[in-house]
Amino acid sequence: MGEILGLGLTHYPPLSGLDDDMAWLLRQGLADPLVPEHAKDTGSWPERMREEWGSDEGRSAAKTHRERLVAGFDRCRAELDAFNPDVVLIWGDDQYENFREDVIPPYAVLAYPDMTIKPWANMAHSSGMDDRPNIWNEGPDTSIEVMGSPDVARRLATQLLDQGIDVAYAYKPLHHDGFAHAFLNTLLYLDYHRRGFPYPVIAFPLNCYGKLVVSNKGFAVSLGDTPAELDPPSPPPWRFMEVGRAVARACAESDLRVALIASSSWSHAFACDKTWRLQPDIAADREVYAALANGQYDVWRDRSLAQLEDSGQQELLNWFTLAGAMEELGRMKPDWSMFEESYVFNSSKVFAAYRPGPSNVERPSAE
């Protein structure tokens, strides 16, 4: 019988970058000539957003944001170390990294071998870190060793296909050397203090960006550069919950200690058209977070893809997969969670931990 730890965390904004750069996406949006002046007028912004922006375009608030995020990562890392997993599986979005014009799978298991990854040599662009200094002062020759677990990944793909989950799989990167940003950043932030990461990793990329994955290259584009033709959608949220449930069943049938990690921020300003791509939809995030903290998985299952797209919550599909897994295991509420609200750093961030064990419906709820 396998043991399973569930964790939710994020991989953006680039904690890898400096505080000065943390609000760069909002600064870029404010420079877009097609964004109307009334939306750019700080007087029209919510009070909390004006406070964060302050008199230095968010540079002071970035320090506090970083401190709270690093504390969240430290808490998650402590949960991970206490659990001491045999393998860590990460659900993350592929933003036009390996999923490109030649094939867009709905999701995939990456059965990669051990890898040596140079975070600043050839993949910085995928995190918006091009030519920007990193917080660790590491150079292009810096490398990290990431252990793979191809045998477990191959078995997992088999178990999912046996359950009718039509998952793709890969033994090596297609376009993007090493790990795409969602996985690399997760590892960098879980090892923020640079003590090493001793657990084998299986990346499980999801097509979260759907209609925007090729058309917008899964990232921020100015209003004038938005193409008229969008791509087909991602699968609906409920389907990701089914995938998560199937992964949980497969892990429970194994004899392994498996950490399941959902990695993403919540509503993204750059994907939220109703705010002119300047503000995330914090109200929607609060609603979904309340349902998570209260174990209302039906609220999650009823969420439509259109609602997620309207709120710029495409990356939340990573968390839908985790929610499905935790529901399958009877983990009705997180044992710990926190909501770090932000307007000017593109998104709010959530951290959550579901410890292994029997159904925890009666345990105290989130903070």
Ligand SMILES: [Fe+2]
């Ligand atoms: Fe992402």
